[in-house]
Amino acid sequence: MQGQIEEASYDVLVIGGGIAGGEAALNLANNGFKVLIIEKDLSIGGKMILLSKVFPTLDCSACITTPKVSEISRHPAITIFTGSEVQKIIKKDYNSFEVEVLKNPRYVIEEECTGCQLCEQACPVIVKDEYQFNLVGRKAAFIPFTIASPKVAAIDIENCTLCGACEKACPPKCIDFTQEKEEYRIKIKSIIIATGFKLFDPLMMPRYGFGLYKNIITSMQMERQLAPTRPFNTILRPGDGKVPCKVAYVLCTGSRDATIGNPICSQICCMYSIKQAQLLMGALPMADVTIYYLNIRSFGKGFEEFYEQAKGMGVNFVKGKIGKISELENGNLMLRYEDINENKVKEAEHDIVVLSVGVIANQDTAALFPDEQLKLDSFNFINQPDPLATPARTSIDGVFVAGTASGPMDIPDSILSAGSASSEAMSYLIQKK
């Protein structure tokens, strides 16, 4: 995609290429509509493509995401801009929007890169790998992850020293440091917002000691350790590389807690923790896993059975509120908690603590509409003015919402919500023709 496409036009703009955006785009494209996906990240697939196995069926997440992702990426009616952001959306007339898009340079010619990774080997700079949630490092010239789509290298220009090693190593000579930001002005008839969610940042809860104590990790970091594209070939605690044998999960981290500004329940963390506990018991047969919870919310199809299965496997469930976590000399962690069953304050030692971080609203799109206001709800998710009859509608006519952009939900619900959004968009397009 070189140069300016001044007058490009599409039926639908999908902002965000996670599972919700991808599903909505496929539904629309399969029914004959032209779709543009704008994805901020270097790969589409959202969080799902990075997960291990998914509850409650324990399907391998990569295995069910990649076929979707590859179907999306080669669909003739779908155009994808990765590494791109929407700058501004202006409503033109009753059935059209003008969208300004900024495509950030990758410094690699997308069409020519073969994904050989030789640039990666040649690059001398090592920085933290955000796709492995900082568990390991990556190079400044890098392919985001093995199953990224597109599987094309990118140069992280902020960390690049411009040494030129990658340029020399690249067989098709597709590294191009002269690339610049590109701006596009695009005509669109309807919009689906599928920008997903953010993870709660546990640094906001100093009493848990995340960031201070090395053996406290987030659930997303554990998810990466369990995924097929995992950083290590086993489960390690980051402090000293020891294989853990007493694992603790702290549920509701950053959720259901008005003191940190997030009173709602994140809907997924009970279940993904139960899932990870089961996977851990498979990977580390000798390990003890304890889940500290307030309520276990296993409400969906097959969820309660999945919870029972975890209990049957020997996962230890403790109804308890964590007061404070402190570090011992050997790097182990001491959890001080209120055991609700016994109405007592207790302490327990674990060698790794996983914080089951909650779902936080992504507010990226709120400011994109200068003329009309895209309303948010009281938790900063996209507001649904008519959640019962038309859940996908937003405060702006012609703009719809899919997936976790409107609130916490798991993958099955995100997919159904995407079906709902694409369906409303189709009706809208037909009516406003």
Added chain:
Amino acid sequence: MNKKLGVYICHCGGNISDYVDVEKVRLSVENEEGVFIAKTTMFACGDSNQKEMVEDIKNNHLDGVVVASCSPKLHLLTFRAVTERGELNKYNYIHANIREQASWAHSDDKARATEKAIHIVKAAIAKVRYAESLVPIKIKSIKSVAVIGGGVAGMKAAIELSNLGCQVYIIEREYFVGGRVSQWDALFTTNETGKELVTRLYNDLVKRRNITIYTSTEVISCSGNIGDFKLKIKTTPRYIKEKCNLGELQNAIDACPVEVPDDFNFHITSRKAIYHNFPGEYPQSPVIDIKNCTRCGACEKICENVDFSQKEEITDINVGSVLMATGFDPYTPADGEFGYNSFDNVVTLPQFKRMIDLSDEKLTFKGREIKNIAYIYCVGSRQVEGENKYCSRYCCTSAIHAAINAKKKFRNIYNFHFTRGIRTYGKQEVLYDESSRMGDIYLQSYENDPPVVTGMNDKTVVRINDILTGKREMEVEADLVVLITGMVPRKDNSVGSLFKLPKGRDRFFNEIHMKLRPVETVIDGITISGACQGPKNIMEAVNSALSAATKSYSYVSKGELELEPIIARIDKNLCTWCNACSQACPFDAVKMEEDKTKVFAVINSSVCKGCGMCLPVCPTDAINLIAYSNSEIESMIDALA
């Protein structure tokens, strides 16, 4: 015979290569006859490998392709598409499953898992040598959809399909559409009432010319297949003429001597055999419930619009797809379950919802004013003994919402919640907060120690060992006990058997794959939506209804469909019409035909699934399964031996 084969062996991240030595598999098959390329790959389904395969097939003019990876359920279609993009007919692709069948099944014995994987791949190679190019069967598809059930899910799906230009038939079994939602007053989380919501949807429905609504109508038979289903539907008359004078009607209702429990109010009130709709139930037209009517003629004498001459009608409709939206039933507690039917002040949540709606100023039940209310959660859900293992997901929120509304609407209400751990997931959590702030008391017990309801001289007491206070025994004297009943499949769900829909462990209708194909069923052309698939609140039911509408639309939108050509073929000359195959076929795909010379069996190619059930029963070996010919199967067996 294919002679230039490409074989790809997938690591599946580590899902396969952790237990199967994929390189060893590659080495053991690379010299098999015909194998031209044998590669391993980290993720065969990944975009970059797909690209590489396309190039390999094109550049080398491969004539057969094998990928050894996960279950064909996941990726058969993926690699067929890759083969097609490589400009090779997609039926020259054969899938070998070495994940579910080797690595995962034998994770305890790597050497033998590898050994087995080698055999599986060799068998696939043996088969691909015989693979032939096939063309999909093309059939016509009628641009119309039958929506079974007129609750919120069915109504929303119908509106969407109508927008997309389909002819839609709504088939509702009851006299009125609206489903369960018309029975609820204020709804979580918007406080709109059920009647308002249903009214909005109904007004939208009736202005559309391409939607036909059939009430008091059931499907009695179904034949045909995707693209061309033939349904027979039976409509019970209302026994009231179209136009009806409401004044006279009320007199007629008053005159009716038959009184039956009113289903709409879950039997807390009664109605006559001739009755009118509730607000929120549509169409706004009275009915005579003929099952209970004694034909005494009292109403007929008063109101000239009563018309007992109306007859049952049978209509044939022809549709390309069927969308199921038949909803759920509230669980009915067993006699004695938490005092149900033993104490007269024990009711269910649906009954309580109706009581709130029907009472003004004071909340009364059976003449007594209600102050203390005990709510017992998870009744009929999360059962330890019973078969409903699942959580019904709507009920914690609904119960708390109803309790808040009762407190707001009536004075002196005290709410006591006997829970198994509250599940107000997502934003619904704020209702739980609100009720706690309003002073509602929450108590909790585990499944093995449920609360106990006892009656003591005119009083009903609920007792619990409350784990939230260190297992203290707590007692509440309740004026009313509300059992928070879950969702169960419709009692009469025979329509599912009519369409041969599979059910899940929870006995609700089941989808093919929760994430990849969440609204499709194994019966081609039939989609499922709303609470007939499992417990859902309204938003979730609507989301699934719109997803199902999109899917159903995709079956009919093009007027034509492609079906798998892998089906059975019957050699007329060999067939003696013994009827064995037709009895063996689970899909009714075999029909008898006759010409001048003989009677013989034929396969309906749009119904046959290629399951192969008919093959072994044929005494004259007249049946062959395309793509599973004897030579293919025999060569596979040889490779496995």
